[in-house]
Amino acid sequence: MKFQKWNIGSPQEQDVALLRSAGYPYLLSTVLAARGITSPEDAAEFLDRERHLTISPMRMRDMNKAVSRIQRAISDGETIAVFGDYDVDGITSTVLLLDYLKSCGAHCLRYIPRRIEDGYGLSKDAIQGLHDQGASLMITVDCGITGNEEVDFANSLGMDVVVTDHHECKEALPNAVAVVDPHRPDCPYPFKHLAGVGVALKLVLALGGENREDALFARYCTLAAIGTVADVMRMEGENRTIVSCGLEALPHTDFVGVHALLKEAGLLGKPITSIQIGFVLSPRINAAGRMGAADLAADLLETDDPARAEELARELCDLNRERQAVEQAICADAIDQIQKLRSEERSALVLSSEDWHQGVVGIVASRLSEKYSCPSFMIHLKDGTGKGSCRSYGGFNLFAALESCSDLLDGYGGHELAAGFTIPEGNIDAFRQRMNRYVRSAMDGVLPVSSLELDAAIACPGEVTLDQVEQLSLLEPYGAGNPRPAFALLGATVDAIQSVGQGRHLKFRLSKGTCRFDAIFFSVTEQECGVTAGSRVDAAFYLQANTFRGNTTLQLQLIDIRPSLVPSRHEAADLELLDRLMTGGPVTAQETARLGASRDQFGACWRVLERHLRQGKAEEDTLPYLRRLAAQSGGSESFLRTALALQVFRERGLISMTVQGDRTILCLNTTQGKVDLFACPYLSRLRDDPTDRNRGDQA
Secondary structure, three states: OOOOEEEEOOOOHHHHHHHHHOOOOHHHHHHHHHOOOOOHHHHHHHHOOOOOOOOOHHHOOOHHHHHHHHHHHHHOOOEEEEEOOOOHHHHHHHHHHHHHHHHOOOEEEEEOOOOOOOOOOOOHHHHHHHHHOOEEEEEEOOOOOOOHHHHHHHHHOOOEEEEEOOOOOOOOOOOOOEEEOOOOOOOOOOOOOOOHHHHHHHHHHHHHOHHHHHHHHHHHHHHHHHHHHHOOOEOOHHHHHHHHHHHHHHHHOOOHHHHHHHHHOOOOOOOOOHHHHHHHHHHHHHHHHHOOOHHHHHHHHHOOOHHHHHHHHHHHHHHHHHHHHHHHHHHHHHHHHHHOOOHHHOOOEEEEEOOOOOOOHHHHHHHHHHHHOOOEEEEEEEOOEEEEEEEOOOOOOHHHHHHHOHHHOOEEEEOOOEEEEEEEHHHHHHHHHHHHHHHHHHOOOOOOOOEEEEOEEOOOHHHOOHHHHHHHHHHOOOEEOEOOOOEEEEEEEEEEEEEEOOOOEEEEEEEEOOEEEEEEEOOOOHHHHOOOOOOEEEEEEEEEEEEEOOEEEEEEEEEEEEEOOOOOHHHHHHHHHHHHHHHOOOOOHHHHHHHOOOHHHHHHHHHHHHHHHOOOOEEEEHHHHHHHHHHHHOOOOHHHHHHHHHHHHHHOOOEEEEEEOOEEEEEEOOOOOOOEHHHOHHHHHHHOOOOOOOOOOEO
16 A cells, blocks of 8 residues: 555535536546536536637736847847756746747857756856856746846846746845746736746747737747646646647647657657656656756757757657666665664655765655655765755645754755755764654654545446546646546455566456456556455556557556455444444344354454554554454454454453544553453343353453
8 A cells, every 4th residue: 555545535426416417427527526616617617728828928027128128139139048947847948938039030048057067046157158158138937036146146247137937036036127927926917827938938928929929829838838737837727728738739849859759758649648748758858957968858849850859859768767767776775774764763764875866866855755754855975065855745844844954054945845955964963863853843743644635436337438538638637736537446356466567567457346447556566565366455546548459448547555444245234233232232143143252263363463462552444454353363254253352352451442534543451360251241242142152251
């Protein structure tokens, strides 16, 4: 089980029925209702996709100043430098703006920092270099909003600066000719969630004027879509328009580098959704920045030579494979370090090595935070100094945590969920101890657990068809605020399970009633999975169409699988019978016989339970634990009698048992001497029945 907690939505039946009566399919109606869209009118409005950006770019503060200065630079033949960032948003922003400026005949320079050598954002050395090459105007994209000192330095050289960004502002803005950022406190622009490439797109639309907006949007929406999805921006408002139009335009985009990358990634000619952008295209572009070669990705997107594009696309995919190998090696090393940490050092994972690649540690920190449900701090060491990347978990405020340890750090920056820092190597042990104490204190001793958000449990498995899955695409594009629909199938049976892909993945055959489903669980082995054929399970999954040798079938792409927390019909009947016994309800002679347990059965159950609890308090999922305990105890009617035994042990004071939702907390109690089990009132009822022959059993 990957996630400790599943949060399964519970859409109201009447809401789903109302949407279905309006013609919306079952699965689509279920997801809409689960997300609070409960009327046909609201559904129609949500599913409608704008074809144009309807908010004028001139509503952004300083956009008029930016347009005026840039147009003057173009008219006067000035050299214009575009200063970007090394992630996907920054690279697409840079290429988009450069392409437009060059189409206007401008002489342009491009600068994208090298992640390791230069670090994030503006730098005086880079600005000096651009000035030395003749740049008199610098336009920033996806960066610059906090570069006050660097903008002042540019001004001192006689270089004007136009800042375009989408990040949060400091109290004092840079002293630039124009500062275009929807997050400016005084910016009236109503949509605040544009990516950096979205702001760059708006700048281009403003430069082109109203008459050219449609043509320019058609040319650049694909680049803007890639950057918006990659930067995990909220998928609503103008972002939804940008991405939906960009996806539609992707197969016939004018940018030959995009076609080359699609071909090299095996996506050419296939339907492309936000999922492919997020998990196939974006990692390849991002790999360039992580491995210190962001210019390679920019060259690919800029080139108009198909042969050159194919060559660069191959290099980029090779670089991504190298990044994956480096990431896997770092992750394995980090996990080995974690296993050697003391328990009090696992509230916050602080890890370091001289062998780790600085550009990759951030993504490994993200994986570790998800795997271990806690904040992670990965530190690359060189010459006695550590450069760290950290990722949050469970809403923990990283920036405040780093601030509390500022005396141990040479510097730090970032925000609540992701940040970076510099630390002397000699301070790492003290930093680890203090950060772990801080996390425990901030969380009041209750550390977050890994949680999975699911739209709904499938109530009608028979209605889950390929056509229904295709209708879910009306919800596209997916992203923050509009995630890919995820479902649960509760109380299913594993009919078959086998390893595929050289043992790296698992293929399942699941059934629920008369319905059968094929499922794939990527990057999970049988040992990690923990379920076997015949197991009763709950499955969490995405739905997808799987095409193999020309045949398309429905497939569940598993997100997680666990022993079922939903009782079977027989288990539910057993638990209801036990409840009647404990509450004094009617119990028939036949039921009394089923409940009656021999001394050996009680003893077998006690030995298994005691062996387990000798290791300390146990917190378990109730039904899976009962099944496991029953299987280990053996005997006929094992589930029912194991459930009875636990209640008897609890009532007799042998154990403490607290039920919290689907979880049960168990611990052994200290007792003196023998305990008469059959003094328990539950067993007294059975002993008084003439069918029961057990007397005086003790533990």
